[in-house]
Amino acid sequence: MKPSYQALSPILGELVWNQSPSDELLGYQLAYLTHIQNQYSSDLVEVRQGFTRLSLVWKHLPNQQEFARILKDTLLDPIKLPDTVWEVPVCYDPVFGHDLAPLAESKNLSLAEVVQLHTAPSYRIHFFGFLPGFFYLNGLSSKLFAPRKDTPSLAVPPGSVAIGGSQTGVYPMQSPGGWHIIGRSPLTFFDPKKPMPVWAKPGDQIQFVPISVSQFDNWKEQLPKSVQK
Amino acid sequence: MSQVKGKAVLLRCPQGSSLQDEGRMLGTQFGIPSSGAMDQLSYRWANHLLQNKNNALALEMAQPGLKIQFEQACKISLAGARVVVKLNQETLTNPAIISIAAADILEVGGFQSGSRLYLCIQGGFQVDQFLGSGSDFESVTFPSKRSTNDCLSYFSFPQSFPIGAKPKWGTTWFESAEIKAYPGADWSLLSAEQQHQIQTSTFHLSKFSNRMGIQLEELIPNQLEDLPTNPVFPGTVQLTPGGRVIVLMRDAGVTGGYPRILHLSEEGQSQLAQKKVGEPIRFQLMESIAAG
Numbered sequence: 436m437k438p439s440y441q442a443l444s445p446i447l448g449e450l451v452w453n454q455s456p457s458d459e460l461l462g463y464q465l466a467y468l469t470h471i472q473n474q475y476s477s478d479l480v481e482v483r484q485g486f487t488r489l490s491l492v493w494k495h496l497p498n499q500q501e502f503a504r505i506l507k508d509t510l511l512d513p514i515k516l517p518d519t520v521w522e523v524p525v526c527y528d529p530v531f532g533h534d535l536a537p538l539a540e541s542k543n544l545s546l547a548e549v550v551q552l553h554t555a556p557s558y559r560i561h562f563f564g565f566l567p568g569f570f571y572l573n574g575l576s577s578k579l580f581a582p583r584k585d586t587p588s589l590a591v592p593p594g595s596v597a598i599g600g601s602q603t604g605v606y607p608m609q610s611p612g613g614w615h616i617i618g619r620s621p622l623t624f625f626d627p628k629k630p631m632p633v634w635a636k637p638g639d640q641i642q643f644v645p646i647s648v649s650q651f652d653n654w655k656e657q658l659p660k661s662v663q664k
Numbered sequence: 665m666s667q668v669k670g671k672a673v674l675l676r677c678p679q680g681s682s683l684q685d686e687g688r689m690l691g692t693q694f695g696i697p698s699s700g701a702m703d704q705l706s707y708r709w710a711n712h713l714l715q716n717k718n719n720a721l722a723l724e725m726a727q728p729g730l731k732i733q734f735e736q737a738c739k740i741s742l743a744g745a746r747v748v749v750k751l752n753q754e755t756l757t758n759p760a761i762i763s764i765a766a767a768d769i770l771e772v773g774g775f776q777s778g779s780r781l782y783l784c785i786q787g788g789f790q791v792d793q794f795l796g797s798g799s800d801f802e803s804v805t806f807p808s809k810r811s812t813n814d815c816l817s818y819f820s821f822p823q824s825f826p827i828g829a830k831p832k833w834g835t836t837w838f839e840s841a842e843i844k845a846y847p848g849a850d851w852s853l854l855s856a857e858q859q860h861q862i863q864t865s866t867f868h869l870s871k872f873s874n875r876m877g878i879q880l881e882e883l884i885p886n887q888l889e890d891l892p893t894n895p896v897f898p899g900t901v902q903l904t905p906g907g908r909v910i911v912l913m914r915d916a917g918v919t920g921g922y923p924r925i926l927h928l929s930e931e932g933q934s935q936l937a938q939k940k941v942g943e944p945i946r947f948q949l950m951e952s953i954a955a956g
Contacts (some may be wrong), residue, residue, distance in 0.1 A: 442955035485894030505953035563695030564919030
């Protein structure tokens with residue numbers, strides 16, 4: 436899983452992998468990310484991560500050229516992904532999951548089956564994007580894949596748990612959104628008053644745990660419990 | 665140098681005004697858009713005129729109508745859109761650098777050319793920084809935009825530097841329709857026909873233009889599917905499944921799934937930030953950068 440390098444402007448370029456997103460690929464991406472941050476931080480403005488790319492903004496063109504030359508002879512081992520699993524409570528009641536019933540119907544599944552399929556796997560966090568604190572997860576069951584809605588909702592409430600295409604995620608704040616809303620979590624997913632505004636990191640896993648409406652209403656904690664697996 | 669705290673009151677603040685700097689690069693790992701001045705060239709020039717530090721916070725305006733009163737003496741600079749500027753109701757002939765006395769009132773009239781104006785102040789406007797930046801952004805900074813009757817803080821420098829040569833206020837650099845762009849990460853996925861169309865068409869800025877992105881009127885017929893979500897940047901040009909061409913700007917999300925067909929040069933990004941709705945642009949394709 437050795438990446439190639441594509442320069443996109445004098446100061447912007449990216450490490451390119453052509454494999455599909457997976458734990459294995461993420462292990463390589465995080466190995467390269469760590470290596471780059473350790474070796475080149477004084478030459479870099481910024482690093483951004485996606486499912487199959489690692490994008491680098493350099494201070495100057497020569498920094499980028501030198502890196503690209505060295506990368507050709509750099510072969511890293513993947514890192515071992517963290518064991519941390521965050522338990523995220525979700526109330527899948529239709530009072531919050533407005534799109535749960537229509538989604539279940541379109542899939543010929545019962546509501547309980549959708550919830551079962553959604554809570555069965557633990558999902559791997561690959562990176563943050565789209566909105567502040569929105570984690571991109573890998574691992575959704577293909578039985579739940581659903582094209583985005585034709586007409587996006589204007590105001591999806593914070594904590595909404597949703598499915599869009601082959602993805603699932605949680606809206607950290609109110610936002611317009613085209614994903615199918617299947618439930619809501621009482622946790623806080625982005626807190627700009629904290630120096631570390633999110634509680635999870637790429638490589639960690641998310642386990643959704645179903646809760647009732649009354650549990651949701653009485654939920655006190657803002658942060659999830661983490662377990663090591 | 666001794667510093668006195670200063671305060672400026674926004675007696676009238678046009679919609680869409682915000683405090684901006686070079687951007688919040690430390691926040692993008694958490695999914696926070698970088699923000700920062702839309703026209704970085706004008707922003708940096710205005711800061712340079714005052715010998716400010718690189719990341720000094722400036723007021724960005726996208727509409728005419730500012731009326732601001734400074735309670736303490738200071739030096740300010742303006743750059744970007746060409747505007748009529750009045751100090752205590754008198755029109756200034758060259759408003760690039762202005763010495764302000766206590767209680768002075770500055771007013772900004774119509775934009776004659778350009779879309780964004782930067783008001784910098786010696787030492788920069790002062791706010792609590794978050795992740796290395798003071799740039800306003802909704803749900804991340806409080807407040808997230810500037811409004812009439814708000815106050816801005818600054819330091820007043822009693823022994824400030826003398827103003828030497830009068831710098832020239834240029835706008836011709838952004839008036840050209842030609843915008844330099846590099847082939848984007850997914851350029852090679854386009855057909856030869858699409859590539860030709862993108863390089864030869866004249867596009868116009870649509871009304872769907874803001875700090876997140878600038879959508880162009882003309883469509884490029886497109887059958888490309890969405891791709892795995894990957895990083896995007898200010899200056900990334902996306903092509904949607906409906907054939908819409910969208911240039912991402914400073915408040916855009918940090919990742920996206922639409923094909924990334926072009927990447928504007930640094931100058932091209934600033935140039936586009938100064939274009940008005942309805943103005944024509946053409947992409948001037950640069951050679952790919954050979955690295956390594």
